[in-house]
Amino acid sequence: MKVILNDRQFKIIEVLKRQESCLTSSEIAKKLSISSKTVQNEILDINKKYKKRVIESKKGKGYWLKDKSILYNDEQKRIMNDNRKISIVKELIMQNEVDYYELADKLSISTSLLNKHIKELNKEISDRFNVFIMRKMNKLYFKGENVNKQKVVVYYLLEESETSNFDLAILESYFSSLDVQFIRNTIYKYVSENKIFVTDFELMSILLHVLTAQLNQKFQEYDLEDGFSKYLYSETGMLLNKEVASRIDQSFKLSLGNHLASDCLDYKNFLISVFDEIKKDYSIDFSNNNELINGLALHLKYAVQRCKMNMQLKNPLLKEFQKKYVLVYDIATYISAKFLDKTSLHLNENEVSYIAMHLLGALQKLNTEKLKVVLVSPYGKAVEKIIVDKLSNITNVKYCGNYSFLDTKGITRDKPDLILTLVNLDLYQPYEVYKIEDYLNPNEYKLIEKLVKQIRINTAYRNLTIMQCFDENLFLRIDSVNSKNDLINIMCENLYKNGFVREDFIEQVYKRESIAPTCFSDLIAIPHSIKKSALKSGVCVAILKQPVTWNEYNVRLVFLFALDKTFDQIPKLYELILDTIDNQDKYNQLIESANYSTFISILMKGRN
Structure with missing residues (x-):
């Protein structure tokens, strides 16, 4: 008989398997950071699923595992194996080499199981990224081009974001005095009525913030202004403090307000700087994600107050988050370390998990279409x-x-x-x-x-690879130019000034223009160099108020490609841009874009 256990039940069996004597529900609860009531309910459900008492209890003594031969099902084994594999990748990426035996000890597994995981990892990454995990003199290391090693990290970060689901029962057990399901439905109703797009993960994050706010009623004044906080109060009688209301409004893409925007400016600059460092280690660039920066800056602003008042947030999803999202949590820990350097304030692991939730939401949004x-x-x-x-x-x-x-x-x-x-x-x-x-x-x-x-x-x-080619510094709105050569000069100078190309890049662009036209209609031109020689991949965008003559065509929108030799998404980059020709409404919206954020949101809209 195949028995399907949830994650908590699996952990309870794990704890009891390691014990020779009885454990009370309170002792088990403390080990797993859940309530005693949850432990009791889960044990009842375990016995029900096995149709026998595999876990016995004795009044005054506690619980013990009667049948220690219980085997975990394939899904539970898969979760554990996947987590171990991600941990192996993280260790190898963050260090040049890792001691073979020390890694097995760190993961609490045998060397034979470590070998099995390495074999599986090599099968997954060798064909896709041309990278291998090698062992020499009992040292493990990645063999392959650095750029390909970096792609491995990005791939596993995205894989983590694809599994972003949480068990609502964890919140129900933690916030047992609240009707979690009703509150969740209220949030969903507000989102639907106001036609606000949020992912399932964002809904869970907003729900968690609302629930947590009810445990911190002493903290700050309440917010009953128009918007979500007023709606929530009218539907549930629940009050939100100013911090939570502001953060939820930010999640719903509402304005921060001028006072909050200026208050957060220091933290926004801090995050942009930290994101530049993260890009070097993890090969993922959050620095152009204004939505993430605004939300996280607001979080850090209030985190300073919480640290000073010794009132840091609790997160009932902490343990599950740490287990499922190894790399995302690792990046959040890095941010918290930089935050300590900046403020001399230490964020505990609960606060770190909230930072990780912001990052996970940003990763998940890379792919929201069905x-x-x-x-x-x-x-x-x-x-x-x-x-x-x-x-x-x-x-x-x-x-x-x-x-x-x-x-x-x-x-x-x-x-x-x-x-x-x-x-x-x-x-x-x-x-x-x-x-x-x-x-x-x-x-x-x-x-x-x-x-x-x-x-x-x-x-x-x-x-993600394509998005990272676009940069706010490479976005130009120009009233008019005398010729296409004047425009090419301006755009190449912009790429050079921002560190994307060398000074001779312009010569390669003109050489390509002399061979064949890069403009095929009155809508857009796509000039580029004759070879991939950029220092880093970037696309300079120019929107012209007055069209420029380009090989018999009158053009208002120009994309100048500067691609490095590792860029491997050229067909998809062309497809993204040429789709604008097929959609006149989209093209009109693009050339009317007042700023970079509006432009990029229109360009990427509807992309899977």
């Missing part, structure tokens, strides 16, 4: 219905229809992310294709779900 899936099946509506019903249980999937294998235009019309087929297909090389061998077999849909997750991670990685 994956488009089409079906190729000749077997009629009944079979289609069975498959579609199964797909409805997979999150972040949009079903786009069933097509004949002869209808190539129909299959590719919506640019699907995944083609599911019941017949052999070999015509759709640019698309991910999965052949369903047995549509009645549940394992097929587990494999499809795994593939969906993989596609989302790859897409998020691609989006």
Whole structure:
């Protein structure tokens, strides 16, 4: 009999397995940072799932594990293995080499299991990134180009963000005096009524802030101004202090207000500086994410007050967060260390986890669109219905229809992310294709779900790589220029001034222009150098109030590519920009963009 245990139940069995004597519910609760009541309820549920008393209790003594031969199911083993693999990657990235035996001890596993994990990791990363984990003289190290090693870190960061789900029961047990489900529904209702887009993870984060605020009623004055705080009070009678209200408004993309914006300026500058350092170690750039910077600056501003008053926040999701999001939490710890240097104030692990939640939300937003899936099946509506019903249980999937294998235009019309087929297909090389061998077999849909997750991670990685080419310093609004050469000079000078290219880059751009035109319509021009020689990849954007003549065309929007030799997303970068030609409304919005943040949000809108 296969028994599915949740994470808390698994931990309770782990604790009891290590004990020879009885443990009370309070002792177990203390070890796991949960309530005694939760421990009692979980043990009842464990026994119910096994249909026997695998955990016995004795009045006045506590609990003990009667059956120590209990085996954990495959999913629980997978979670533990994945966490270990991420820890191995982190250790290897942060150090040039790691002692083989010390790493096994640190992970509390045998050397044979460490070997198994290394073998699995090498299988995952060798083909994708051309990087290998090597062992020499009992030292482990990455072998491969530095840029490829950095891609490994980014990949696992994005993989962590793809699994951002939390068990609501943890919050229900911690905030037992509150109706957590009702409060969550109230937040969701407000979001829906006001047509505010937030991810599931952001909803969980907002819920946690609201609940935590109820445990800190002494802290600051209340906020009952128009907006979410007033709505929450009218629906639930719950009050929010000024800090929480401001942070939630920021999550809902509402204005910080001039006084808050100026108060946070010091922390925004601090974060921009720290994010530059993080980019060097983790190869991920948060410095252009204004939404993240604003939200986190506000958090740090109030964190100073909490530290001084010795009232740091508690986070009931702390242990789960530390276990699931090793790399994200590690970056948050780095920020807290820099915060200590700046303020001489120490943020405890609960406060660090809130910083990590901001980072995780930013990572998750790299890929918020649903994956488009089409079906190729000749077997009629009944079979289609069975498959579609199964797909409805997979999150972040949009079903786009069933097509004949002869209808190539129909299959590719919506640019699907995944083609599911019941017949052999070999015509759709640019698309991910999965052949369903047995549509009645549940394992097929587990494999499809795994593939969906993989596609989302790859897409998020691609989006991140492309997004990092754009920079506010490379965004230009120009009234008019005399010629296209004048414009090229201005844009190349801008790239040079901001450290993206060498001084001779302009010569390579003119050389490319002399070979063939880089403008194909009255809408946009895409000049670039004759080879990938930039110091770092960047795209300079120029929006002209008056069009400039460019090889017989009158152009108002110009993208100048400066790409380094490691940039591997050229087709997708072109696709992103050329999509503007196919969408006149989008093009009009782009050329009317008053600032960089508006421009980039329009450009990236609707990208998977």
